[in-house]
Amino acid sequence: MAGRAGPVKHPVIRLSGGVAAAIVAALILGTLAAVALRSEDAPRLGPADWAAIRFTLVQAVLSAVFSVALAVPVARALARRRFPGRTLLVTLLGAPFILPTIVAVLGLLAVFGRSGILSTALGWVGLGPIHIYGLHGVVLAHVFFNMPLAVRLILQGWLAIPAERFRLAAALGMGPRDVFRRLEWPMLRAVAPGALLVIFLVCTTSFAVALTLGGGPRGTTVELAIYQAFRFEFDLGRAAILSLIQFAICAVAALAVWKVSLPSGLGGGLGRVVERWGISSAGMRLLDAAAILLATLFLLTPLALIVLRGLPGLATLPSSVVQATVRSLAVALSSTALALWLALSLALLAQWSRGWVRGGAEALASLAIAVSPLVIGTGLFLLVYPVADPVALALPITALVNALMSLPFAYRALAPALAEVEAVRGPLADSLGLRGWARMRYMVLPALARPVGFAGGLAAALSMGDLGVIALFADPGQVTLPMQLYALMGSYRMEQAAAAALVLLVCSLGLFWIFDRGGRMRADA
Template identity: 65%
Template structure:
């Protein structure tokens, strides 16, 4: 008993340190900006319009992403075919794409001169416009549908194969399996997926900036940027950031309250075989869903490749130097993100407190622009903030990717402790031995997925580095932005392709490493 108490105490101590750092980087930097501001002012008409637009587009984008992800995730879960692993990997591609690169691909497909509009013109219809409310929602679904599908797919793969074997022996139909196995899993997974995507859309900046089409399509994050960049009104920026943070906190608490454990128990880690979906109709339906989802997600990326390949041979050396800096920042971000996520997840599971997970998840509701500005204010009196551009970028990126790591690690670690925790306590396993022998073999998939997301998101970050970077040390996204600003479109297309390839590569290395010898 004493050994178990000591283990909980050590876990709580490490988790508390990690959470304290997270709170310092979110609420602490927000407080620094608020203190530095001269006055907060009040909400104007434009601010209320930005709030309404943010809530409407975030709710609709998250709902569409999750609703579409459920049948697509089920199709991938119950089908085995050549190239399935590659398609599962590609599901993460749009979400990890740098926004500026992905928007370019979407415009190439859905813009007025894109493939879809040209096809409509050939058929005698008017071309579509990707700008405005529907363009923002379309872009958010493009970015977040793959993430929702991966989260739902992990939920399906977490159902022990023995449950499906038992269902087959009892003669259950597809409808019975949906009622007794799939719906309880979705009740556990869907609220968390909706939460993460809603908060991503809540803090949307680059999508609204590129596709919003005017003041009527302004998000809170874009309003924060305008308060900083155009007016240097720190008080208004701090007020908007506080409102955004409170909204995120409220949605997080609601989602955590709605989510319920599925209670499937443990299995023998066998591959899941689905006997309930062998009818021709279900096979055709699953094939159509997988094909349509693949076309929707891959076509914009293919257009990026078509435009970028001819420019690769003439890229300036600055692009490759910026690529190396981005890779270094990404690796540092992975280490920091996992170092924060594991102790927080362990504390949340050991204490059985959803508040711990909620606090860690709320970092996604914070504004990266506010965090960057707050760190600038804190560093400036003691050192040159520009000298810390790359370390600060890695730290902020790690914190912003923390919610995705927790969403993947906490349910998996909770199941591990429920299945093997008492046995490990009885054998006196704690610390490194428990991590190496009990946790790590069963956390490979979520750890690899979390590390891949952290690396890829860091590769494509353009927010914090724009506040800190000196002219001589840009990362690849910032270098791409500078090429676009200088209207060097050929070089920009080549740099976009390099950034796309690098983001996919770092994600694949970590995600594949986590899925080695695993049924994913």
């Protein structure tokens, strides 16, 4: 029913979609144009800039390769084993994606830092502490964030292999090696390249990890170089040309993600639960258990240490942390409202339109994934600086950019659900003459409660923990909680930093739970 033009005849819905498309196009294309114009006056790239480009590509490649390589045995173990708590564990694998980056970094320092539990244990046996700063620290943090994402992607591929294929393999007497070669390897060839490129794209735009764990000039990414040129040198020309390079890297990676997926060639099945034979040996059970246990410890130990180390310092938190928390909540809620409006307006415009309008709305909703928030922030500064004080607009600009960065995820949550609603209930709505706002109120919005709640929770959590654009604009008097946490870490007030990290963790996960739970309750009403 996607081709029907009737439902969009309400002028307010058409206007909302058009305004949303114009805002997204202006934020992405307008800021890129401002950056491109300013880059004409930029000096040539120096050795430090080329080193930043090389480091960005090297750490992103290593992070993607290690994340996917470590995810394969974990996903295989989860696909072929059933045990108490498995569903909860798979759910927890999604937690690092909404975890504030600066909180995760503090948790990793508590485990792998010079005073972390691992270095302490090594000291007991006469060995030196671990040095986490530099390339290996950045890669470690990226693996922490992205291995769960790779596990979820590859696990879906494993579960999509028809159960009849495994039944036939068992009937033919195939061993584990033959099953891997005939069934599992074709699936990995189809799924793993996409997972690699998605993680590569995420790692090229990871600002907070390089800021906290880069360890100096040799650990500088392009985004960190943009920040340094902008914040410390105020070299807008150099920041502009670095922004264009960052956009080029992200655009190439995003295009590769779109093009790379290969068909698995496994065909369809009858939708039965995947059942496995020939995997009951003690050695295989031990390997699967070890993969699941090690992954769980790696992911949950830093979070547990954040809670344990943060509780004692709650009573000593300065008032600046409370004020920063209020600012972050205001930014997160504003960003969430804007992201949901943009995503829903573009989804409606795409669903209820035809031709180039539909394609344009879908392209705009996905385009933000290829743009770094620091690139958008640099462009907005160049546009605002001649007419207003960008520092005074730091919080609204942060909310606006965070909404844009959440748009691709929110749109992907809403668009398929809207298409299903139209396919299932659209003909009945047409026969009843439901158009415009009446169609929205009685058919669309009630059916979209769950995806709207999930998308809102995701947008709120991502915005609450963002340490990106605010680092370009904010002065010490209007920082958000992630920026305040970074300042506490920089001044070595680690007990208060741990407490602030706990507050940020609770706020981020709490916002996600409230929105997601609210959508579920509304859907069940």
